[in-house]
Amino acid sequence: MYHYLDDKKFLHRMRALSGEIMQEFCHILKKEYDVGANFYLVGSGARNLILQYASEPIDLDYNLEIVRCTDIKDGRTIKESARKAFNQALNNYGWNDCEDSTSSLTTEKRHFTQGNPTEFSIDVCIVTTDENDNLRRLIHYKTGFTFLDRYDWIMAPNSQNIRKKAEYIKANGKWELVRNQYKDIKNRYLHYNDHNHPSYVCYIEAVNNVYNEITDRKERKIYVL
Numbered sequence: 001m002y003h004y005l006d007d008k009k010f011l012h013r014m015r016a017l018s019g020e021i022m023q024e025f026c027h028i029l030k031k032e033y034d035v036g037a038n039f040y041l042v043g044s045g046a047r048n049l050i051l052q053y054a055s056e057p058i059d060l061d062y063n064l065e066i067v068r069c070t071d072i073k074d075g076r077t078i079k080e081s082a083r084k085a086f087n088q089a090l091n092n093y094g095w096n097d098c099e100d101s102t103s104s105l106t107t108e109k110r111h112f113t114q115g116n117p118t119e120f121s122i123d124v125c126i127v128t129t130d131e132n133d134n135l136r137r138l139i140h141y142k143t144g145f146t147f148l149d150r151y152d153w154i155m156a157p158n159s160q161n162i163r164k165k166a167e168y169i170k171a172n173g174k175w176e177l178v179r180n181q182y183k184d185i186k187n188r189y190l191h192y193n194d195h196n197h198p199s200y201v202c203y204i205e206a207v208n209n210v211y212n213e214i215t216d217r218k219e220r221k222i223y224v225l
Contacts, residue, residue, distance in 0.1 A: 005118050015045070040147065057121060066128045082105065102141065165211040177210045
């Protein structure tokens with residue numbers, strides 16, 4: 001079962017190092033490939049939601065949000081540019097090249113030589129926001145033949161206005177409900193051996209569940225009055 005990792009010193013060091021690498025990543029991507037992007041933590045790394053299964057390695061999930069490029073529809077060029085820029089940033093910090101998976105760029109597992117020995121890695125999902133404020137993920141459909149691979153922007157489920165919903169939940173003092181929901185959702189998918197729901201999708205699901213619960217209660221209260 002998943003549990004929350006509460007070693008604050010370790011979490012601070014891990015976030016700080018990962019943030020430096022991501023900052024370098026964005027700088028290289030802009031300078032070398034003329035692609036403007038922002039990054040932010042999502043899923044387990046966002047809002048104090050880092051979970052660990054037993055003593056196994058953990059990962060920090062980042063969204064790399066593309067905000068400027070020559071052609072947003074050219075997913076192949078965007079993914080390749082990001083992969084090369086990420087590798088350069090990782091190499092600058094003494095890390096090996098990343099792995100290009102279907103939905104993300106994933107680093108090797110690392111650990112600090114002193115303190116908490118937990119291994120960790122960085123997962124980067126390339127995203128953009130469409131005209132309707134929906135979050136879309138860049139998915140690399142591999143065929144075994146590179147020239148036949150497809151790159152599509154797929155809308156994340158129920159992602160519309162997710163940041164505003166999270167802010168609303170915090171303003172109502174109900175963020176602990178998101179923490180509970182997130183852990184329950186991760187454990188539910190673990191129970192069913194479901195590996196098709198990455199952390200940021202679980203995060204979206206948790207936020208939507210809590211947001212709907214809060215708004216439904218308020219609507220019922222108004223109706224009763």
